[in-house]
Amino acid sequence: MEKVNIFDQVGKNKRNSVLLSFLVFVILFALIYFISEVFLPEVAFFMLIFALVFIVIDVYVSYNYGDKIVLKSVNAKPADERKHRYLIDTVEGLAIAAGIPKPNVYVMESNDINAFACGKDPKHASICVTTGLLENLKRDEIEGVIGHEMSHIRNYDVRFGTLVAVLVGLAAIVSYMFLRTIRFSNIRSENERKGGAIILIMFIIAILLAIIAPIVTRLVQAAISRRREFLADASGAELTRYPDGLANALEKIKKINEGKMNVSEAVSHLFISDPNRSPLDNLFATHPDIDSRIRILRAM
Amino acid sequence: MIWWMWVIPLVIIVIIALIVVYYINRIVILSNRIDNAWSQIDVQLKKRADLVPNLVETVKGYAKHEKTVFSEVTKARENMLKAGSPQEKIKAGTALAASLRSVFAIAENYPQLKASDNFKLLQEQLEGIESKIAYARQFYNDSVLTFNNTITTIPGAWFAAMFGRNKTRDYLSVEEKERKAVKVEF
Numbered sequence: 001m002e003k004v005n006i007f008d009q010v011g012k013n014k015r016n017s018v019l020l021s022f023l024v025f026v027i028l029f030a031l032i033y034f035i036s037e038v039f040l041p042e043v044a045f046f047m048l049i050f051a052l053v054f055i056v057i058d059v060y061v062s063y064n065y066g067d068k069i070v071l072k073s074v075n076a077k078p079a080d081e082r083k084h085r086y087l088i089d090t091v092e093g094l095a096i097a098a099g100i101p102k103p104n105v106y107v108m109e110s111n112d113i114n115a116f117a118c119g120k121d122p123k124h125a126s127i128c129v130t131t132g133l134l135e136n137l138k139r140d141e142i143e144g145v146i147g148h149e150m151s152h153i154r155n156y157d158v159r160f161g162t163l164v165a166v167l168v169g170l171a172a173i174v175s176y177m178f179l180r181t182i183r184f185s186n187i188r189s190e191n192e193r194k195g196g197a198i199i200l201i202m203f204i205i206a207i208l209l210a211i212i213a214p215i216v217t218r219l220v221q222a223a224i225s226r227r228r229e230f231l232a233d234a235s236g237a238e239l240t241r242y243p244d245g246l247a248n249a250l251e252k253i254k255k256i257n258e259g260k261m262n263v264s265e266a267v268s269h270l271f272i273s274d275p276n277r278s279p280l281d282n283l284f285a286t287h288p289d290i291d292s293r294i295r296i297l298r299a300m
Numbered sequence: 301m302i303w304w305m306w307v308i309p310l311v312i313i314v315i316i317a318l319i320v321v322y323y324i325n326r327i328v329i330l331s332n333r334i335d336n337a338w339s340q341i342d343v344q345l346k347k348r349a350d351l352v353p354n355l356v357e358t359v360k361g362y363a364k365h366e367k368t369v370f371s372e373v374t375k376a377r378e379n380m381l382k383a384g385s386p387q388e389k390i391k392a393g394t395a396l397a398a399s400l401r402s403v404f405a406i407a408e409n410y411p412q413l414k415a416s417d418n419f420k421l422l423q424e425q426l427e428g429i430e431s432k433i434a435y436a437r438q439f440y441n442d443s444v445l446t447f448n449n450t451i452t453t454i455p456g457a458w459f460a461a462m463f464g465r466n467k468t469r470d471y472l473s474v475e476e477k478e479r480k481a482v483k484v485e486f
Contacts, residue, residue: 096340096439099442241438
């Protein structure tokens with residue numbers, strides 16, 4: 001394994017975030033231009049301006065409100081001051097240990113043991129855990145998991161991860177919307193035969209997009225280095241000074257989790273353990289093998 | 301004609317200047333981080349001291365006769381608030397933690413007290429503060445380590461000496477007893 005330190009990781013995440021935003025910008029722009037040029041040449045110029053405005057807003061919103069969108073999409077609720085006292089104290093304590101501001105704390109309903117962090121930087125970050133985690137893990141195990149998430153925040157993994165979820169995930173939503181518009185445009189076409197041909201072509205493109213978008217999401221998720229999970233495990237253990245806490249938590253995750261959480265595929269890479277196990281995992285796994293993570297932690 | 305004869309020295313001077321600025325800034329930032337780490341500890345120590353009167357009132361309601369314990373813990377709190385230097389504060393904080401433990405020890409004899417919601421909440425809060433103090437000390441010591449490493453290794457040591465910031469900072473000792481007290485299982 002290549003040696004990485006936190007400063008390298010922070011720089012890399014910032015660069016990757018810019019690169020990803022730029023790529024999404026170029027691809028979406030090209031796509032909208034191409035489609036409008038082919039099918040609606042008379043309004044192509046207008047479409048270009050529309051595309052520009054739309055994409056700028058999209059990137060801006062994803063960057064600044066991505067965390068809110070992700071939290072909303074998994075139906076996370078702010079942690080209760082009284083009921084989740086220990087959780088909040090642990091997050092606050094580990095934030096002090098990591099030397100970053102205290103992130104917001106959220107809880108989501110699920111029987112699986114899982115957790116994720118999101119946000120654009122350590123000043124605007126959130127940590128969310130499942131109710132299953134609170135029920136099944138002992139305190140030092142919760143501490144281990146929070147330490148792992150805290151490292152993701154400190155390393156700026158959250159910035160890139162949240163952007164991937166919202167920017168790339170949006171491609172899937174856009175392609176679905178595109179599919180819907182085609183059915184709508186059917187009514188307006190004047191020339192039945194010509195219109196029919198155009199609709200057929202657009203339909204094929206829409207289907208292609210609908211298929212490609214989730215695959216692209218997957219590829220980007222798989223390309224997000226698995227090393228960052230190992231790095232977060234290691235620096236999380238450095239914060240809690242107790243690697244066995246996280247190792248025990250991972251063992252329980254392996255035993256208890258069913259991997260059928262009700263969350264979008266677009267956000268799955270944010271979680272500490274894969275929330276949706278799927279047959280695709282053999283090809284492009286979004287998470288590193290849990291056994292090797294436990295082994296490395298035990299050896300610390 | 302021979303322009304490079306003055307360009308090359310100029311470039312070298314600029315590079316050296318940049319390196320000096322980088323290291324000086326780094327040393328200042330790392331030193332500030334230690335001060336910030338101390339203020340984190342200070343905040344938590346103060347929060348703990350603030351909880352003491354509340355705790356004493358709650359316990360008094362159930363265990364009136366344990367006067368010595370109450371006066372001890374109140375005195376420890378006063379010492380804590382009077383303490384000035386970081387070393388003094390740490391010492392007073394350790395003493396306060398010890399007297400708080402004796403308060404929780406007597407609670408063992410009063411089942412009604414132990415069962416009361418207010419007491420449970422206070423216990424939980426104090427425990428949270430204890431662990432935050434432990435983490436804050438850890439961050440403090442981590443910051444001291446980074447600072448000391450920077451000003452004692454080459455090339456940082458040269459620049460530190462040049463600008464008179466080559467004095468290493470002291471670690472806070474973490475007492476084993478105190479750390480164990482944090483891990484109370486319910």
